[in-house]
Every structure is written in C-alpha cells, then in structure tokens.
Amino acid sequence: MIDLKFLQNNFDLVSQKLQKKGVDSAVIERLGEEFASLKAINAKLEAAQADQNQMSKLFGQYKKEGKDVAELKSKVDANKELIAGYQEESRSAEDALYTIALSIPNLPDDDVPHGEDEHDNIELRRVLEPRRFDFIPKEHWELAEMNGWIDFERGVKLAKSRFSVLKGQAARLERALINFFLDQNAKRGFEELCVPFINNEAMLQGTGQLPKFGDDLFKIEDENLYLIPTAEVPLTNLYHDEILSESDLPVLMTGYTPCFRKEAGSAGRDTRGMIRQHQFDKVEMVAIAHPDKSDEVFDMMVENASDILTALGLPHRVVRLCDGDLGFSAATTIDLEVWLPGQNQYREISSISNTRDFQARRAKIRFKEDKKNRLVHTLNGSALAVGRTLIAIMENYQNVDGIIEIPEVLKPYMR
RNA sequence: CGGGAGAUGGUAGAGCGGUUGAAUACACCGGUCUUGAAAACCGGCGAAGGUAACACUUCCGGGGGUUCGAAUCCCCCUCUCCCGGCCA
Structure with a gap:
C-alpha cells in the first residue's frame, strides 16, 4: 500500500x-x-x-x-x-x-526508466556468448519428446491443460537444479526454509496478490485458503504483523516451492511446451532489509541469480524494467532473461524486485529503530525458475542427435 | 472427525464489572557500584492511531451482545494443549 x-x-x-x-x-x-x-x-x-x-x-x-x-x-x-x-x-x-x-499499485522509483511495456525495458548487459550451432537447434518440446523427458498428454489427463509430467533424467535434473539453487543461495547467506504451499487470504493481501488479482489464484473450495503463486508470499509474510529488531536485518530467506497460477489472460500464449504452466517449481530469494540498505541487498540478489546462470553456462541478459512493465508491488525490478537457441530469443527466467515499504505496510512488517517502529523494505527474486532453467539447459546443451549434455556443476547433483 | 481444558505484555503468571493498559517474577535496556564482569541497589520497559510535543482514542485470540462502565458476564468463530478415531 x-x-x-x-x-x-x-x-x-x-x-x-x-x-x-x-x-x-x-x-x-x-x-x-x-x-x-x-x-x-x-x-x-x-x-x-x-x-x-x-x-x-x-x-x-x-x-x-x-x-x-x-x-x-x-x-x-x-x-x-x-x-x-x-x-x-x-x-x-x-x-x-x-x-x-489496496488496489493502488506501488510507486516506481525515481530512476526507473519510462516506457509503455516490455519493449521499452533497458538491457543493462549480456553475460556469456550464445553458443554457435552447426545445425538448427531444436525447441525444448521436441527435445523432450526425443528423450522421453516430458509427458505433456498425461499431465493434461491427470489435471488439465498446462500441466505436464517430467520423467526419468528430466525429473532427476529438476531435483538436481532445486538442490543446486538452494546451495548457491545458502552460500550468499540465505537461510533455507520449507514453508506451507497454501496460504490464507491475509497473507496474499500482504504481498499484494489480493484483492486485485484473485483471478490468477487457485482457491481452496470452502476455505479461506489459496495455493501460493510464488514462495514470495509465505517467505515475506513469515514476519507478517511482527516487529523485528534492527540487528535482525537483513533477514535473507530462500525456499523451494511449487507455484500455482491460473494464468488468466494468458490464453494462447506459450501454450506449447513447458514455458507457461499452471504448476511450476521455483527457488525464491526473499529479503527483509533495513530501508536505508535495501539497494545493496537488491544488487546482491541480482548478482547471485546471474552468477547461478553463469555457473550453469547459460547465456543471459540483465534487463531493467521500465515503469510501464513493473508489477503491482514493485518499485524497481530487474529481470534476467536466458538465451533459448531453439526459440532464438531471450526469455525471462528470473525477476528481482524491491517493493520498498509497499508490502511491509500491507503486511505490517516493522523493526525497532531507537524505540520507534519503522517499516522494513521487502525484496524478492527468483534464483531461479526451475522449469525454465531445465528448458534452457535442454536447448543450450543439445547436440545434433538431440542428446542433452549435463552442465558440469550439476553432475555432482545427478549422482 | 468425537470428548475435555485453555487463549492476558518478550516469556512465565495474577486479575471482586468501576483511576487495571493491566499485579508479580524472569528476560531486556539505562544508571550506581566494580580495573572489567557478576551480584546488589535505583530507574525504565507492549502495540496502533494521533500530536511539534502533550492531550486523547483503540487493543487482554477474533467478531458480536449485556451494561453508564467489560480482561472480568453471555453468544459465535479461530487457534492451542490433552484423550480417542484416521493417517504420511
């Protein structure tokens, strides 16, 4: 607010x-x-x-x-x-x-570039040169089929469209990525948490999903509960209506959760493959920071996510969102976009935001500063979206036969 | 899901319907003492709104009711603990 x-x-x-x-x-x-x-x-x-x-x-x-x-x-x-x-x-x-x-979005920071939509976002830098293929790289769904990695049809049978099943090496790779991400985040000082995947209405209001975006959420029938659309909700609201002491700050948290989104309004977009699903895995970073120091934390979070992509050998670019493309709660956001050779384009794989005191005011998260209570700053960012990383690995590490190599840093996690 | 007990400040734990926003203890913070610490002693110590600062208002799990007046009486809900059923 x-x-x-x-x-x-x-x-x-x-x-x-x-x-x-x-x-x-x-x-x-x-x-x-x-x-x-x-x-x-x-x-x-x-x-x-x-x-x-x-x-x-x-x-x-x-x-x-x-x-x-x-x-x-x-x-x-x-x-x-x-x-x-x-x-x-x-x-x-x-x-x-x-x-x-409660329906008014956050104010953009003064230094956020002006623009209408994602076309006006500003590319800050590119990391790693995309690999040159001497054959036409395939898209991930084609590779998935060749390797028997993803069963789209049975995912639909079990639930509905936009659900899928990972099999064998792909399922294993998914798990390896989760562990790898959590370990990398821990190295940066993020404490690992395992939180409820269902949260109540007050929590979703705290982080800004409600009251305005209820259409994007899966609600539990006859209960005041929702499947979380991101771990940002439980992690940020861990301190809902609490007063921290200044020495607690910054609180750095990470957690793996599945995320559930109705994707209302996304009809026809990314219907093929695993880019946009109703359920996906994500490892999230959340920080509760002293308001005077949240910028440092923000930079660290961007660096961390980018470094993870680099460690995986995935080319990506760092993009500053313009004010027209900012999310509801964000005062400033940087997206990381990974290179997908099969699609021949960069696609969002992480989004890191500083909401300043916007969520803190809604969720009543404060800290004691010289006897007075002051609102904290809350930040969140993916490190990383697991399914999209899997796709990126498939497309970037494919050979001409469709065989997919495992990135070096993941090999210990695949044993 | 069935039976019983309970929910008060950071914790523990009092509280005849009327200076009780709340005794007391511990924790915590400040001070005295000490070379320093501990002990002892003195003082302070919940939150939100409001104000320049006061005043003032609200909050004893949440909501409603009785009353001039409710932490204290009544109703509903939620949660916690113990016993049983089910179960990873």
Whole structure:
C-alpha cells in the first residue's frame, strides 16, 4: 500500500508516477479525499469516546457518594447514540478507503526508466556468448519428446491443460537444479526454509496478490485458503504483523516451492511446451532489509541469480524494467532473461524486485529503530525458475542427435 | 472427525464489572557500584492511531451482545494443549 500521508502532501508527484501504472488521477484524488474524511470522522468519534469515558468515571464516583445519577445517565445515553452513529460512519469510510488503497499499485522509483511495456525495458548487459550451432537447434518440446523427458498428454489427463509430467533424467535434473539453487543461495547467506504451499487470504493481501488479482489464484473450495503463486508470499509474510529488531536485518530467506497460477489472460500464449504452466517449481530469494540498505541487498540478489546462470553456462541478459512493465508491488525490478537457441530469443527466467515499504505496510512488517517502529523494505527474486532453467539447459546443451549434455556443476547433483 | 481444558505484555503468571493498559517474577535496556564482569541497589520497559510535543482514542485470540462502565458476564468463530478415531 502506498503511504497515504505522503500522498496528502505530494498529490501531483504521486498522481504523475501512478499514471504510468495505469491509475487515473481521479482515483488518486478520491483516495486522498477518503483518507481525509476517515481522519475527520475518527477525530469526532474519538472526542465523543473521550466524553463517554469521562462520564462513566463520574458515574462510578456518584454511585459511591450516593449522588443522583439520573441526569448524568440521560447525558451518557445521548452521547452513546452519537458514538454509535460515528462508528458506523467511520467504518464505512474505512471500507471505502481500503477498497481503493489496496488496489493502488506501488510507486516506481525515481530512476526507473519510462516506457509503455516490455519493449521499452533497458538491457543493462549480456553475460556469456550464445553458443554457435552447426545445425538448427531444436525447441525444448521436441527435445523432450526425443528423450522421453516430458509427458505433456498425461499431465493434461491427470489435471488439465498446462500441466505436464517430467520423467526419468528430466525429473532427476529438476531435483538436481532445486538442490543446486538452494546451495548457491545458502552460500550468499540465505537461510533455507520449507514453508506451507497454501496460504490464507491475509497473507496474499500482504504481498499484494489480493484483492486485485484473485483471478490468477487457485482457491481452496470452502476455505479461506489459496495455493501460493510464488514462495514470495509465505517467505515475506513469515514476519507478517511482527516487529523485528534492527540487528535482525537483513533477514535473507530462500525456499523451494511449487507455484500455482491460473494464468488468466494468458490464453494462447506459450501454450506449447513447458514455458507457461499452471504448476511450476521455483527457488525464491526473499529479503527483509533495513530501508536505508535495501539497494545493496537488491544488487546482491541480482548478482547471485546471474552468477547461478553463469555457473550453469547459460547465456543471459540483465534487463531493467521500465515503469510501464513493473508489477503491482514493485518499485524497481530487474529481470534476467536466458538465451533459448531453439526459440532464438531471450526469455525471462528470473525477476528481482524491491517493493520498498509497499508490502511491509500491507503486511505490517516493522523493526525497532531507537524505540520507534519503522517499516522494513521487502525484496524478492527468483534464483531461479526451475522449469525454465531445465528448458534452457535442454536447448543450450543439445547436440545434433538431440542428446542433452549435463552442465558440469550439476553432475555432482545427478549422482 | 468425537470428548475435555485453555487463549492476558518478550516469556512465565495474577486479575471482586468501576483511576487495571493491566499485579508479580524472569528476560531486556539505562544508571550506581566494580580495573572489567557478576551480584546488589535505583530507574525504565507492549502495540496502533494521533500530536511539534502533550492531550486523547483503540487493543487482554477474533467478531458480536449485556451494561453508564467489560480482561472480568453471555453468544459465535479461530487457534492451542490433552484423550480417542484416521493417517504420511
């Protein structure tokens, strides 16, 4: 959630920044008004409550002294009705405010480049030269079929479209990658966690998936629970509504989880192969950082993910997202895109974001700084998307017969 | 899923319906003492909103009710613990 006090004092700035994220300035104006009217009604309510408390104390005193309370009681009764009315007003003002506030995306950082969509993203650098093939490299689904690695049809039979089954060496490679990623993250100081794959509504609101993006989530029937779309949800919310001590920061966490996404609105995109599935494996990094030091942590996370790709010998590029392409919660994002020779293009394999205090405000994650509580910064990034790494290995390590070599660093993990 | 018990500040643990936002102990922080530490003694010590700072408001698992007044009484929900069933 954005800082409403900041909004009050910097309307033009906020409004202009959110324009890029597709928010109409009229909505921002509404938001400011709702905030102001909530504060106004709460002031009235609190004054009336103060009166009530005073009179109740008097009441007790009168009783003790044997005085007549009839007049006082009628005053108290009248005030009570006043309070009930204010309470109702306050409640509806609050509803109105949060209905809007929770659906407003984060403000982009000042140094985020301007742009409409992914075409305006800025390539920062390329790492590793793509290999030159003396034959036409195949796409991963073709390789999968030749090697008997992926059973798309039976995945569909078991669940529905966009589900698949990994077999034999591919299943083993998937597991090897998970272990490799977790080990690499541990070397950077990320503590490994194994968390619930189902989270409740409050957690999904904390990280920003709800209330706005419920259509992308698998909900458990008759329960207030959802399959997680990313480990960012449980890892970040581990400290939901908690106050950390300054010395705890930064908290660096990593975890493997499957991720479940409905992919609503992705009809027809990447329907072939394993690029876009309803269920996929991912190893995630999450950091809870001191607000003055989150930039350092962010750089480290980007470096870590890039280094893992390099260790696997996978060519990739580092891309800075423009404001038009930023996700809902992100203030700044860097994507890593891996080279897929079969597709002859770079495809996203990791996305690393600093949400600043946006998620922290929603999830109430704070730390003590000189007796005062201050919101932390939360960061998240993939290191890495496992299925897409598997695809990248298949396409980059194929030979002319369709045989796929195992990257050197993974061999110990395949034994 | 069935039977019983419970939910209070970082932890432990009190709390007749009326200066109880909450005794007490431990932990923690500051100070005195000490070469330093420990001990002892003194002081401080929950959160949110609000304020320049006060004031003030709210919070004793969550929600609702009774009352002038609820941590204390009533109802619902959630969670935890113990016993049984099922089970990796």
